[in-house]
Amino acid sequence: MFPEARDPMYGWIWRVIPGGIWVKLVTVLLLSSLAGVVLWYVVFPMLEPHVPLDQVTVGR
Amino acid sequence: MRALLRACGELSVTAGLVMLLFCAYLLWGTSSYTEWYQRILKRQLQETPKLAKLDIGDAVGLIRIPRFGRDYEYAILEGVGSEHLRRGPGHYPGTALPGKVGNFVLSGHRTTYAAPFNRIDELRRGDDIVIEAPEARYTYRVSGKQVVYPTDVDVVAPVPSHPGERPSQALITLTTCHPEYSARQRLVVFGVLSGKRERRTD
Numbered sequence: 001m002f003p004e005a006r007d008p009m010y011g012w013i014w015r016v017i018p019g020g021i022w023v024k025l026v027t028v029l030l031l032s033s034l035a036g037v038v039l040w041y042v043v044f045p046m047l048e049p050h051v052p053l054d055q056v057t058v059g060r
Numbered sequence: 061m062r063a064l065l066r067a068c069g070e071l072s073v074t075a076g077l078v079m080l081l082f083c084a085y086l087l088w089g090t091s092s093y094t095e096w097y098q099r100i101l102k103r104q105l106q107e108t109p110k111l112a113k114l115d116i117g118d119a120v121g122l123i124r125i126p127r128f129g130r131d132y133e134y135a136i137l138e139g140v141g142s143e144h145l146r147r148g149p150g151h152y153p154g155t156a157l158p159g160k161v162g163n164f165v166l167s168g169h170r171t172t173y174a175a176p177f178n179r180i181d182e183l184r185r186g187d188d189i190v191i192e193a194p195e196a197r198y199t200y201r202v203s204g205k206q207v208v209y210p211t212d213v214d215v216v217a218p219v220p221s222h223p224g225e226r227p228s229q230a231l232i233t234l235t236t237c238h239p240e241y242s243a244r245q246r247l248v249v250f251g252v253l254s255g256k257r258e259r260r261t262d
Binding site: 007008009010036039040044047048049051052053054055056057058059 | 086167168170171208235243
């Protein structure tokens with residue numbers, strides 16, 4: 001049930017997800033898209049103002 | 061030891077993927093906000109064309125640059141705070157209004173938020189910059205380009221590079237970041253008013 005040294009994260013997730021290979025695959029796909037959506041719509045917009053990538057004005 | 065390396069490896073791969081996604085967000089994800097807000101600003105220009113007083117955040121007019129194609133059109137808004145520049149090219153409050161004597165100064169993003177000023181480095185002397193203001197269409201002609209440091213505020217003076225001097229011409233100045241993807245310098249494009257066409261008021 002708990003992470004093992006042999007497969008710290010991804011292997012553990014794979015083992016913990018129930019079901020056969022197809023159910024596992026679909027679940028993994030859903031989980032990773034969920035992580036992507038949270039990053040894209042919540043985390044990145046909060047992070048973006050702190051990235052000095054595109055500063056366009058002049059001023060002191 | 062082995063386990064630690066494995067854990068490090070998995071974390072690094074994950075971090076790498078997240079960073080790649082973040083780059084994609086910066087380049088493309090930020091544009092969707094700009095596009096959404098541009099529609100609001102353009103609607104504002106159509107519905108209430110002539111405002112008695114221009115407040116921060118209000119639509120100023122449209123910018124068109126024929127060299128960048130027929131589809132190149134952005135709504136300009138008043139203000140150059142980061143929250144304004146996300147919505148489109150911003151007009152420096154306090155600098156001249158379109159067509160007026162003095163310096164009409166605009167800033168726009170180069171790589172993120174729909175990157176309105178991405179290609180202004182391609183502008184050449186003599187190119188047109190068209191500003192569609194509510195009362196008239198003003199055409200400026202590009203007169204020069206310069207790369208400056210962010211502290212060079214003189215480029216936005218009424219007479220660029222000559223702060224304190226009284227302006228006698230209607231000028232336009234565009235600023236964006238330089239080099240691309242950097243905050244180190246600013247690319248500045250200058251222009252001089254070359255034509256004006258009054259809008260029919262009916």
